[in-house]
Amino acid sequence: MNAINPAEGLGRFLTLADTAEVLSVSPHEVLDLVRSGELPAIKVGSKGQWRIENSVLESYIEALYEETRRMSLWNQSDIAAVTEVNFGEQRTR
Template identity: 65%
Template sequence: MNDSNDPGSLGRFLTLADTAEILNVSASQAYALVRSGELPAIKVGGHGHWRIERAVLESYIEAKYEETRRMGLWNQAEYASLAEYSFDHNRTTRS
């Protein structure tokens, strides 16, 4: 992806096709993200073409990384707790 300060960059706003390419998903998946409101976008022009601001897309990607990180920590804590509980339970029943 080009830096937004690079004169050869795509510009401030991206099309759904640009967004799909950056996220490595299909155009219909990018459209679904926009239509659901998960990925904020605006409609421009007479035909209402969707545009996603580059900074918004970058924020969305960062938020997804953070969500994934938190879920990983949650799952680690959840499984660690279950294993500990299971271990303590077996210990008490044998005493």
């Protein structure tokens, strides 16, 4: 494995254990991500073992970085402190 793309030397498809190693989480956590649909994966072979494509994992990681970046920008913005926005709708009591 290398520092630029740790999954590069593992081949096109990664096992749950390989993916867990790249993400520094447990294989069970990876399985939870797969089952929830957050991390796309396929079942292969007669036993239906999960495999995550290397490029899909890299896209997933990039999306997490983007989500973190956007949340950081949101939290730094003035509008993050606004609790409710009223667009001219009047409530009757």
